[in-house]
Amino acid sequence: MAFLYALVARGSVVLAEFSATSTNASAIARQILEKIPGNADTHVSYSQDRYIFHVKRTDGLTVLCMADENAGRRTPFAFLEDIHQRFVRTYGRAVHSAHAYAMNDEFSRVLSQQMEYYSNDPNADRINRLKGEMSQVRNVMIENIDKVLDRGDRLELLVDKTANMQGNTFRFRKQARRFRSTVWWRNVKLTFLCCKLSQILLYAISSTWLSRMSALFVVLVVTREVVQTVLVYLSIA
Template sequence: MTIAYSCIANGRMVLAELALTGGSYQEAASTVLRLVLLRAEPKTVIQMGSFVYHTLFIDGITYLCASDNALDTVTPSAFLKNVKYNKKQDNSSISTLRSQVTDVKNAMTQNIDKILESEERSNIFPDSTDDLQTAVKESQKTRQILRRIWWKHFKKIIIITVAILLSIIIILLTTNVIPI
């Protein structure tokens, strides 16, 4: 009895696999993983082609091996339990790795949030610059209008002043206060 193929999967995603003999096992393994997820039974044995697929399903993780002997169920079961046991022994390194992945994920999330916030702020600036440009144009127009009004008043003052001076001069000339 030979174990030809084995893999560990989370759902239908194969995390690790090893083919001890030549052949393509991925398609059959994918079908078996789908069936295991549908059944959600702790142990499953499925005959496909010339191989018997044995599975151990615990906490969403599927341990799978393919055997070429349909009569032997002890060896594949022992193999799967051994693989599962080895996984539990190295649980501290897995938890360390998980915490590192979580830290990286949190850092990435914070960076994405910062990028989105800065993008929002940069979207506010064009509006502000548009408002400033509009205000500058309006103040220039206002200045021009005020300048025109000032010149009109200045012209009126000059005309009135000249008229008053001429009238005074004419009055003084007619009264002979100023000799001709």
Template structure:
């Protein structure tokens, strides 16, 4: 009650149609219409829509009451009792709506997280696929390099064999020519 009294004093000093004041663990919402201040407290600092709608409906219902249209309104016990039932109904309605909106907000957050996780998994799978392609290409290049080395070794062996044959044949031809030239005395001995 002390907090409500403090909030009402602050609201009267500010003289604004709507105010939101946080005190302790509660957020106090006020609505000032036709000289009457409507006040409610909530424990959810993030939700300002629900308390504002609650206060608007309460004020409209209160002002529609025939006893309120009298020039000098003085709340009687009968009016207070009737209005307690109205307040109770609105409180049930808006608390249920708030729970539903919290559940909806949580579901929305879960859906958002799920979507982000799905996107991240898709990106990871794409990266893995590209990495597999890169790995396959690397393996192919390594295989090609090994085959190329083997081919070079084989070509090197073949070249040496041909070089040896050509060298032997060239030496044989030169030796034959020298022998022929020596036997025909073209080259004096």
């Protein structure tokens, strides 16, 4: 799974969160929330090990996710934008006064569903490409998490490898289907070639029995047929 953790917060107050695997990403996310400078809207990414924390803050509401580095930037920020819109549309002005985890029971399920969708459904990235990459995302620089956290505050990121295995399984199945299709077409081409050569051989034998005097003609015909068959096979391959 490309997305392993996500939260929605007002300042440093977490309103909802969800983790797809056993990890201490929640503790690191809280450190990031406390250390992000200023109150202005921002789009920023911080890397740690093979994972990246993507942050989107708009109108005082912060949406954060932790994703595998292979997820890139477009899809994570599309996910954050989607979550932000859903959260504001669902709770409206209540987000400005809600206490910690006030929306967690209900909205954690939404986080889980959308993390699954953006991790595994190929239509998610296809839709993002059709919409075009957000202008803010093009300017996002991925910085090391040490730049926002003090060395003494930094926590080592611990992630259950099961989540990565799920993502690898999905990619393996896709590659296996492509390989089976390639092998099937190769077998079709080989069968066609064998049938054609058998036809040529039978033609040569029958022609030889009908007229021994036309042996040279038979050889020429067979040679021509073989050449044509090879050319057809090469064009199909």
